[in-house]
Amino acid sequence: MNKLSVFLKEFQNPVDEIGTKERASFLASRSIKNQTKIDFIKLAVSMIDLTTLEGKDSSGKVYSICQKAKFPLAGDESIGPVAAVCVYPNMISDAAKFLDGTGIHLASVATGFPSGQYPLKLKIEDTINAIESGADEIDMVISRGKFLEGDYEYVFNEIKLIKETCIQTSQKLSAKKKTEINVHLKVILETGELETYDNVRIASFIAMFAGADFIKTSTGKIQPAATLPVTLVMLEAIRDFYNETGILIGMKPAGGIRTTKEAISYLVLLNETLGYKWMNNDMFRIGASSLLNDLLMQYKKQVTGYYQSSDYYTID
Amino acid sequence: MNKLTVKKNKSEIIYDSSVEDSKHISVKNKYDLFINGKWVKAKKYFKTINPSNEEVLSEVAFADKSDVNKAVSSAKNSFEKYWKKTKPTDRGKYLFRIARILQEKAREFSVIESLDGGKPIRESKSIDIPLAISHFFYYAGWADKLEYISRSSKPEPIGVAGQIIPWNFPLLMAAWKIAPAIACGNTVVIKSAETTPLTLYKLAEIIQEAEVPDGVVNIISGDGKTGSYIVDNPNINKIAFTGSTEVGKNIMKSIAGTDKKLTLELGGKAANIIFEDAPIDAAVEGIINGIYFNQGHVCCAGSRLLVQENIANLVIKKLKSRMNYLRVGNPLDKNTDIGAINSKSQLKKITELVESGIKEGANIYQPNCELPAKGYFFKPTFFSNVSQAHRIANEEIFGPVLSIITFRTPKEAIEKANNTCYGLSAGIWTSKGSKVFEVLKQLKAGVIWANTFNKFNPASPFGGFKESGFGREGGVHGLLPYLKN
Numbered sequence: 001m002n003k004l005s006v007f008l009k010e011f012q013n014p015v016d017e018i019g020t021k022e023r024a025s026f027l028a029s030r031s032i033k034n035q036t037k038i039d040f041i042k043l044a045v046s047m048i049d050l051t052t053l054e055g056k057d058s059s060g061k062v063y064s065i066c067q068k069a070k071f072p073l074a075g076d077e078s079i080g081p082v083a084a085v086c087v088y089p090n091m092i093s094d095a096a097k098f099l100d101g102t103g104i105h106l107a108s109v110a111t112g113f114p115s116g117q118y119p120l121k122l123k124i125e126d127t128i129n130a131i132e133s134g135a136d137e138i139d140m141v142i143s144r145g146k147f148l149e150g151d152y153e154y155v156f157n158e159i160k161l162i163k164e165t166c167i168q169t170s171q172k173l174s175a176k177k178k179t180e181i182n183v184h185l186k187v188i189l190e191t192g193e194l195e196t197y198d199n200v201r202i203a204s205f206i207a208m209f210a211g212a213d214f215i216k217t218s219t220g221k222i223q224p225a226a227t228l229p230v231t232l233v234m235l236e237a238i239r240d241f242y243n244e245t246g247i248l249i250g251m252k253p254a255g256g257i258r259t260t261k262e263a264i265s266y267l268v269l270l271n272e273t274l275g276y277k278w279m280n281n282d283m284f285r286i287g288a289s290s291l292l293n294d295l296l297m298q299y300k301k302q303v304t305g306y307y308q309s310s311d312y313y314t315i316d
Numbered sequence: 317m318n319k320l321t322v323k324k325n326k327s328e329i330i331y332d333s334s335v336e337d338s339k340h341i342s343v344k345n346k347y348d349l350f351i352n353g354k355w356v357k358a359k360k361y362f363k364t365i366n367p368s369n370e371e372v373l374s375e376v377a378f379a380d381k382s383d384v385n386k387a388v389s390s391a392k393n394s395f396e397k398y399w400k401k402t403k404p405t406d407r408g409k410y411l412f413r414i415a416r417i418l419q420e421k422a423r424e425f426s427v428i429e430s431l432d433g434g435k436p437i438r439e440s441k442s443i444d445i446p447l448a449i450s451h452f453f454y455y456a457g458w459a460d461k462l463e464y465i466s467r468s469s470k471p472e473p474i475g476v477a478g479q480i481i482p483w484n485f486p487l488l489m490a491a492w493k494i495a496p497a498i499a500c501g502n503t504v505v506i507k508s509a510e511t512t513p514l515t516l517y518k519l520a521e522i523i524q525e526a527e528v529p530d531g532v533v534n535i536i537s538g539d540g541k542t543g544s545y546i547v548d549n550p551n552i553n554k555i556a557f558t559g560s561t562e563v564g565k566n567i568m569k570s571i572a573g574t575d576k577k578l579t580l581e582l583g584g585k586a587a588n589i590i591f592e593d594a595p596i597d598a599a600v601e602g603i604i605n606g607i608y609f610n611q612g613h614v615c616c617a618g619s620r621l622l623v624q625e626n627i628a629n630l631v632i633k634k635l636k637s638r639m640n641y642l643r644v645g646n647p648l649d650k651n652t653d654i655g656a657i658n659s660k661s662q663l664k665k666i667t668e669l670v671e672s673g674i675k676e677g678a679n680i681y682q683p684n685c686e687l688p689a690k691g692y693f694f695k696p697t698f699f700s701n702v703s704q705a706h707r708i709a710n711e712e713i714f715g716p717v718l719s720i721i722t723f724r725t726p727k728e729a730i731e732k733a734n735n736t737c738y739g740l741s742a743g744i745w746t747s748k749g750s751k752v753f754e755v756l757k758q759l760k761a762g763v764i765w766a767n768t769f770n771k772f773n774p775a776s777p778f779g780g781f782k783e784s785g786f787g788r789e790g791g792v793h794g795l796l797p798y799l800k801n
Contacts, residue, residue: 014747016767019598029438031334031650039329236597243633272641275327 004156004209011205011240015197015233024228027272028265037264041079041299044263044291045072047281048082049107049252051289052091053114053220059094062087064316065289066098073296074314082292083281084137088113089130096134107137107186111162114190114219116141120158124165131169131183138166139186141219144193147203155203156210159187163211186214186252186285191230192222200230204237214250220287225255228265235273248277254287260298263291327640334650336437341424343431343514347376349383349537350520352390353530358383364513367434368647368656368691376513379536384505384545387534391476391503392551394531399503400473402529404460411456411499413526414519418449421522425515429487430647432514434656434692435610437648447772448491451790454774455495458795462500465792468801473501474577475553477798478546482559483509483658484613484714490516492778492789493556494533500798502554505534505546509559511659513537544570552576554798558615561712561738561783579787579797581615581779583712584740586761587733588618588769591726592627594745598767600634603718606743606769608642608654608696612716613662615784616741618769620709621698622729625722632700632720639683642696646688654716657692666694666715673699673708678719704735712738726751730758739781743769762788 032040050069052061065085072080084105087095092108099106108130112118118126127138140162146154166183174181187207191200207215215234218225231253238249251274253266263286270278278284293313301307323330348355358377366373379387399407418425422445429440462471477497481489486508497504508516520535536542540563547555547567554577557567561582571578588606590599606618623631647655657663674680678699687693698718702709708719723729733742742761744752752766762780765771772778777793779785787797 013597014593014595016595016598016747019595019601019767023598023601030331032331033334034332036329036332271328276324276329279329 002153004153004206007209008152008202008205010244011201011237013201015201017197020197020229020232024232024269027232027269028228030268032264032268038299038302040264040267041260041295041302043279044260044267044286045079045295045299046081046083047284047286048292049084049086049254049285049287050082050292051086051220051254051287053086053088053109057088057091059091062091062094063098066095068292068314068316069099069104070102072292073299079296079299083285086139086287089126089133092130092133092135105137106135107139108133108135109139109141109219111140113139113141114221116143117145120161123158124161127162127165128169131166131173135183136181137184137186138162139188139216141188141190142203142207144190147194147199152202152206156206159207159210159212184213185211186216186250187212188216188219188254189234190219190222191217192224197230197233200233201237204234205241208237208241208247208249212249214252214285216252216254216287218255220255226253226257226287228269231266232269232273235269239274242274248283250283250285251278252285252287257286257288258290258294260294263295331651333646335646336427336430336648336650338427338431338648341427343374343428345374347374347513347517347537349377349379349387350517350535351383351387351531352394352534353524356383356386362510364432364511366431367511367658368688370691373431374514376517376537379507379538379542379545381545383536384542384549387505387536388476388478388546388549388551390531391505391534394529395473395475395503398529399498399532400501402501404462404501407499407501408456408459410526410528411452411459411495414522414528415449415452415456417522417525418445418452418519421518422446422449425487425518427648428518429515430655433483433486433512434647434658436652436655438650438652439610443772444485444488447774448488451488451491451495451774455499455795458496459499462795462799465795466799466801471500472800474798474800475502476551477502477504477554477556478549478552479504479506479556480543480546480559481506481509483512484610484615486512487515487519489558490519492794493558496789496794497556497798498532500795502798503532503534505536505552507543507546508535508537510537510539547571554578556787556789556797557581564785577797579779579789580785581787581789582740582783582785583714583738584615584617584780584784585620585710585712585736585738586616586618586741586743587620587622587736587759588743589729589733589745589755590621590623590627590631591729591744591746591751592624593747593751595747595767596627596631596634599745600631600638602743602745602767602769603635604638604642607718608716609770611654611657611694613658613714614770616763616770617714618741618743619713619718620736621718621720622723622732623720624729625724628720628722635698636681636683639681639696642683642685644685644687644693644695654696657694657715660692662714663692663694666713666717669708669711669713669715670697670717673702673706673717673719676706676708678702678706678708704732710736726755730755734758734760737783740784741765
């Protein structure tokens with residue numbers, strides 16, 4: 001047996017679908033009120049990877065999303081900025097320019113997003129290009145076809161190679177620019193295509209063992225994208241991995257999270273599965289775009305006691 | 317990036333309190349007995365308190381022998397005069413009415429149940445009250461279909477049912493007992509438990525509002541003595557008791573030689589069996605739900621955890637970390653997981669048994685949580701290193717205390733699970749479907765859950781083997797004890 005199968009065997013434990021859904025919906029029913037609600041809304045905003053991943057993305061669109069990332073609530077700096085902006089590789093250099101000096105991270109999807117059905121050579125090149133263009137976070141996709149074929153070794157090696165590429169390219173770039181660059185790797189499992197929770201758990205461990213800094217649910221291009229139960233399964237995998245190795249892995253649910261209520265449910269799940277160490281944007285991100293304005297609207301409601309019309313929130 | 321300043325304990329962020337509003341409820345200062353559709357004064361009254369802060373909620377009547385006689389004659393009278401002649405569809409109609417009014421008042425009942433009994437509002441809102449309502453709806457539907465389950469084409473009621481219920485699920489137990497009894501055409505004298513009389517008297521108000529004929533349901537309160545007056549009354553035809561095994565035995569003795577029918581739902585010491593191939597995270601939730609649900613005041617609680625030896629350490633480790641997230645405190649806070657122990661005497665009993673566990677050498681674990689200064693609270697607790705020979709492995713604790721016992725093979729698990737004087741419920745956790753059926757055939761328990769625990773449904777019968785009692789409540793089985801033929 002090779003190292004990977006020994007490792008997977010150690011964590012092989014069936015996931016009960018009904019039990020997982022029950023636990024997730026129980027946690028979602030927690031009553032988050034008053035100051036905790038304000039705290040959680042602010043936290044959620046600070047965890048957002050503000051995302052635009054469309055064929056029609058242009059320099060103008062990226063400019064406005066970067067502005068929104070910096071100042072989510074125009075004229076009110078008590079909330080924000082978001083954690084990162086997430087774009088396609090061709091948009092990185094524009095985004096890097098707009099975000100320069102803000103401390104906001106720049107994430108790029110890579111490795112033949114969203115399908116991942118490209119030769120490994122191109123995936124590596126895609127990654128190098130993204131980092132050299134200015135991304136400091138890479139959101140890669142796994143090869144779901146290979147995973148479902150049962151070729152875990154391939155999936156593992158691919159992630160490992162991309163991770164090594166991230167490290168090497170960071171080092172090269174650090175030397176060149178004489179600043180510390182440390183590119184983080186988020187591994188997208190595309191749970192909607194893996195379908196079963198058992199698959200999600202196995203894929204989570206393959207990704208963590210191969211060197212992922214974050215594991216992420218979805219591309220946003222496949223339904224269902226992020227759900228509470230699937231996130232719970234991944235959080236439990238992160239917890240078990242941490243208990244065994246002492247390594248903290250981050251989590252990013254992405255796609256389909258649109259309301260404050262949902263975002264708060266995700267934070268409750270996180271709080272009561274992994275705890276305080278993960279309740280920050282170094283360890284948890286939410287991939288979203290329309291969620292941000294709902295969070296801002298609820299934030300204003302909590303602070304002032306009144307709902308404002310949606311016209312008060314910028315649409316960038 | 318802005319860093320948050322939030323309250324946290326060693327593992328998680330603490331949520332602000334989110335207390336259920338209790339201003340909307342109406343509880344009278346004093347409750348008389350509910351006999352023959354009217355409020356009847358008693359000679360004595362006693363206080364009922366909120367166990368989470370020891371404040372008095374109300375005073376209720378203490379029924380003595382003459383009061384019990386009054387209630388029983390009212391029930392007998394209304395049985396003979398009209399209830400047994402009432403058309404089955406009409407009996408159904410009254411039950412539907414009760415169910416619907418209860419549904420409208422669910423929020424008020426939930427709050428009162430939590431105030432009087434100490435259980436978390438989350439549980440009374442999502443389990444106690446909705447389940448009670450669904451029992452009334454379920455049996456309302458049966459009232460005019462009894463010939464399909466009876467051996468006779470003209471099923472007949474038994475007469476007057478004397479019903480005595482416990483304090484752990486007051487309204488739900490009342491629904492379990494009243495609904496099938498009156499659906500079959502019996503009349504009822506029901507006595508609430510000493511520490512939790514309020515929701516039953518609120519139910520009496522609903523029964524009045526639903527215009528159920530006078531005397532069909534008589535509701536009284538008192539202590540064990542009051543219960544014995546019901547049991548001994550010659551006009552009682554059927555007794556349904558839920559409570560301790562000790563009292564159940566006394567009831568059997570005192571009705572020996574009479575033709576009173578009897579069903580008993582008594583204690584338990586359920587085995588929750590975790591096999592090596594179980595989905596462990598779900599099983600840990602099942603353990604938590606099995607023993608800490610309603611502070612462990614559950615007769616079918618999974619109070620003995622039987623875990624396969626090769627995964628015991630992992631399960632215990634996960635259980636410990638899960639227990640750090642349990643919130644103990646104000647029952648009315650919507651985020652409370654474990655509320656108050658029902659009474660001072662129950663707290664004493666739990667404390668005493670836990671001390672015996674320590675003395676007999678088992679390893680105790682309690683999470684590092686703070687308990688409120690006032691009221692009756694007990695930390696969620698488990699003992700590892702427990703053998704069959706420990707008191708805590710045999711006696712029903714009826715509190716948030718779990719005993720962990722290991723086994724090596726399925727055969728040993730079954731032997732240990734059955735090695736108890738009780739036989740109410742059991743749980744099986746495995747990812748192998750065939751193992752579920754192989755094991756459950758051999759377990760001597762009335763209710764067996766697979767890969768879940770503490771799930772209830774009005775259509776599913778509930779009851780025990782051995783010293784956990786006999787007779788079934790719920791489902792079709794729950795109707796049969798209330799029919800003569």
